[in-house]
Amino acid sequence: MELFYHAPLSIWAIPALLRDNPMVPVHLLAFGVQAFVTSLACLVEVWSWADRTVVQKRSITMLYGPYVALGAFMALDMVFRLRGRLLPKRKLA
DSSP, X not given: OIIIIXXXXXXXHHHHHHTTOTTHHXXXXXXHHHHHHHXXXXXXXXXXXXXXXXXXXXXXXXXXXXXXXXXXXXXXXXXXXXXXXXXXXXXXX
16 A cells, blocks of 8 residues: 555655645545554554553554554544635625
């Protein structure tokens, strides 16, 4: 997934963000949701292991935790960006 989706999208997204490309939020929403869900699934799996110590599980959590947080933040940010573009602006009366 990282080689065929995340890496090419990241290479495209950085300059597209700078150009304010209107498709960025759509692509980064999918990216963020996918990063969040897959990383969270990994953490759930890690904490189900019975043959590892809590210290080992915490170490692995320190590796995966930032990806969960980044994916969640990115997905929420893109939802609000899309919401701002798709919903009509309110007029003050």
